Amino acid sequence: MSVTHQNPETRVKERNKSHLRTTLSFWAFMAPALIGLILFMGVPIIWGFLLSLSHAQNTIHFGHFIGIRNYTDLLTDPEFLNSLYTIVIFTLFIVPITFVFSLWLALMVNKVGRGKAFFRTVFFIPTAVSYAAASLIWRMSLFNGTAFGFVNHLTALFGMSPIAWIGTASPPWYWLVLVTVRIWLQVGFYMIIFLAALQEIPHSLYEAAAMDGATGGWQVLRYITLPQLRATSVSILLLCLIAAFQAFDEFYNILGGSGASSGNIGLARPPLVYIYSIALSSQDFGMGAAGGFILTALIVMFTVVQGKLFGFGESREGK
Amino acid sequence: MRARSTQEKIAVVSRYIVLSLLAVIFLLPFYLIVRNALMSDSQITSSHWVWFPVHPHWHNFVSLFHDPDAFMYEGLKNSALIAFGTLILQMLFSSMAGYALARIPMRGSNIIFFLILGTLMIPSAVTFVPTFALMATIGGVNTVWGILTPGVFSAFSIFLFRQFYLRFPDEIEEAGKLDGLGYFGIYWRLLLPNSVSIMMALGILAFVGSWNNFLWPLVIGQDPSAWTVQIVLSTFLTAQTVHLHELFAATAVAVAPLIVIFLFMQRYIMEGAKFSSGKE
Structure with missing residues (x-):
């Protein structure tokens, strides 16, 4: 564009043009992500909320509003309460x-030369394995209930x-099976995060502690x-x-039924498995949606309690 | 260097012993996959424990892919399509949005940013039922794109790309403007080529998450033609008759690609793991 001998009017036009270009560029770059998030976050939240207030048996459409009955039904349903428990x-x-x-592993590995x-x-490396695959190994080989299960072989x-x-x-041995599979799958992931954080602790702090006469690993660890x-x-x-509250995969695959049998899922049915069966098996989408909101409320409650106990993490850490 | 005291030596040795024992335990499930995948049914169920088959049954893998009820080939194909699709689209869309939020001056962009951040707090527990309803409405049930699309849009990736582009040096952008580059040119010619490391870290994370995802593919892909490899694994458990040798061979096939990725791209994955705790 030419900048010489412009009268004020064209200069304003130029500026407006560039302003328009900026606005268009901004929305063009935002559009795919924004449309996607609206479609797959915004719409489901609203749709789900309306569904949860509707009698939506065998239909995915809301409209037959029944107030909070789905919520009260669920909160008086012993099976659902049991799943929350x-x-x-x-x-x-x-x-x-x-x-x-994971903290202990990080401290140990950090000290290794x-x-x-x-x-x-x-x-x-277990982080690479899916819950489905790990559940399969835990159920069919490691903790197989027959003599050819690996742990049973060892105890034999x-x-x-x-x-x-x-x-x-x-x-309730199944708790051992369910807890160990999740720990095996996720502990290394958190260990990596701890290891990274350990490396960021300034070495001078440890030197100062040694000078102040901090003795033994415990004092250094604690202070x-x-x-x-x-x-x-x-x-x-x-x-x-948050991940634990939404456990589904290992419960479904380890305790779930095979063939005609309903399996052992009755032993420990987490809320997400129950919501899944309400919505997808019994086709009660209204109650399924309500269950999702109740579970979320529970997660928020525990997050707040945990935050009150340990703090919410300081924002000053963000660089 | 001063000589180490006996006490220190004992500490070092015992640390190695404890960690080695733990390493054996952590590797045990991998050993069981390989061992069982190379055995016949009768060898697996034998009450006499054999540590490793003398004659490995490589044929298990052949019969797995030829079993018409296993849908192994379809599962792998679907999972690969979904994982690569998620990887490419999520990196593209998130970096575009991150660039706009960080580099294009726009009134109200902060409000949009905080709205996007807000979606981070929405758990999938609350969205999966209505998202199924949405998919049923727009014809996404039992399709690969129906499984793929919700995973493409990640507030988390957008957030990290924004933070990354905020730190991009202004001088380079100014130089680009002088060379006559517009917003698109700056993004395409200057920012994208400099985003390889963050794209590797976040991209692998997206790939792994997508490959290993279970609940959503289970909800939306009820027909075998839309099963992912994780659903194929799960159906081995729910089948009328369990073919143990195929089940373990299938597990090996489903896990192997990610093990390879993890071993070769460990640096990027660890970078990604750090990202997900909110560290930069």
Whole structure:
């Protein structure tokens, strides 16, 4: 464009043109992501909320409004309450175990000299495996209830008879199966995050601690390492908690039925499995949607409680 | 260097022992996959434990792909399509949006940014039922694109691309403008070529998440033609008769590609893992 000898009018036009170009560019670049998020986040939230207030049996359309009856029905449904109870217990086990174990692994691996990369890879590699695949191995081989299950083979060496790991309500061995598979799958992932955070702790802090006479690993851990890992710890606890509350894959695949049998899912049916069966098997989409909102409310509640206990993570950490 | 005390030596050695034992336990499931995948049914169910088959049954893999009820080939094809599609589209759309939010001055762009961030807090528990309803309406049930599309749009990726482009040096952008580049030219010629590392980290994360995803493909892909490899694995458990050798061979096939990716691209994946805790 020529800049010489413009009268004010054309200059205003030029500026408007460039302003228009900026606006158009902005929306053109935003459009695919924005349309997608509106379509697959915004629309489902609203649709789901309206569905949850509707009697929507065998239909995906809302409109036959029944107020909050889906919610009250679910909250008085012993099976659903039982599923909420199940997932709370599961989460209360999974979160602390995963947290402590992954932190401990990170501290150990961090101290290793030779072979550090090897150990890091070995503990991290289960992250590559899907819940479906791991559930299959846990159910059909590792914790197979017959004599050819691997753990039963090991216990047989001590003269014990095979244990039906996922077959009985008491003793509830299936919890061991469900907890170990999730820990194996996710502990390495959190270990990597801790390892990265450990490397960012300034070395001078440890030197200062040594000069101040901090003796033994415990004091250093308590007064230097853990406080420095605070923000990382909070986000790991949060990720772990939200994921645990939405557990589905391992319950469905380890306890689910085969052939004509309904399986052992009755032993421990988490909310998401229950919601899935309400919506997709019983085709009650209204109640299924309501279940999703109740579960989300529970997640928010626990997140807030956890945040009150451990803090929400400081924003100052963001660079 | 000062000599190490006996106590320190013991600590080092015991650390190696503990970690090695744990390493064996962590690798055990992989061993079981390989062992069982190379055995016949009767060998797997034998009460006499054999650590490794003398004559590996490589034929298990042949029979797996020839079993008309297993849908292994379709599963792999669908999973590959979905994972690569998610990877490419998510990186493209997220980087575009991240660029617009970080580099194109626009009134109200902060509001849009915070709305996008808000969607991070919506768990899939609340969206999967109505998203199924949506898909049923627009004909996405039992299709590959129906499984693929919801996973393409990630507020998390958009957020990280925005943060990444905010730190992009102004001088380079100014130089581009002087060379006559518009917004599109700056994005395409300057920013994208400099986004390889973040795209590798986030892209692999998207690929892995997509390949291993279970609940959504289960909900939306009820017909075998739309099964992903994870659903194929799951149906081995729900089948009338369980073919153990095929089941473990299928597990090996489903897991192998990701193991390869993890081993060769470990650096990027660890980078991505750090991203997901909110670290940059």
